[in-house]
Amino acid sequence: MCIRVCINNYAYTQKIQTYNIQLGGNYMQRFLAIFNKALRQSIVVLGLMLLISASGLFFFTQQPSYAITSRANQLTPEEKIDRAYEYSEATGLREEDRQKAYEQAVEDSNKPQTVEKTYERNLKAEEQQNQNSNLLEQAKELVDRVTTK
Known part of the structure; x- marks a missing residue:
């Protein structure tokens, strides 16, 4: 066993x-x-x-080649305006105004004696654009005068 x-x-x-x-x-x-x-x-x-x-x-x-366009690919001012009119008439008018302002700025920068005139013209244009805010400020002053009396 x-x-x-x-x-x-x-x-x-x-x-x-x-x-x-x-x-x-x-x-x-x-x-x-x-x-x-x-x-x-x-x-x-x-x-x-x-x-x-x-x-x-x-x-x-390929990316840097898109950063700068060659002179041949750049649009002339007339072509830019025409292209803007293709979108709408208002866009075309704005582009014309922008182009005129650019040409005026180039002319003014070439003549030193017109720099001050340019400054005054720009100041007047800005005042005209900001008339609404001046009206609001005047209204606030009026309300303050009335409430303080």
């Missing part, structure tokens, strides 16, 4: 050792499969990052 127990015990330990070896091999295979998958995914991610970086280099090289 002792021999039978010893043999059964030995057989049992052999089964456990065999099972552990198989189980350990299975864990190793799982580990290698997971590691292989992670390695492939990281290679794919790095490849995509490299591709995006390379495409960005080609994309941004």
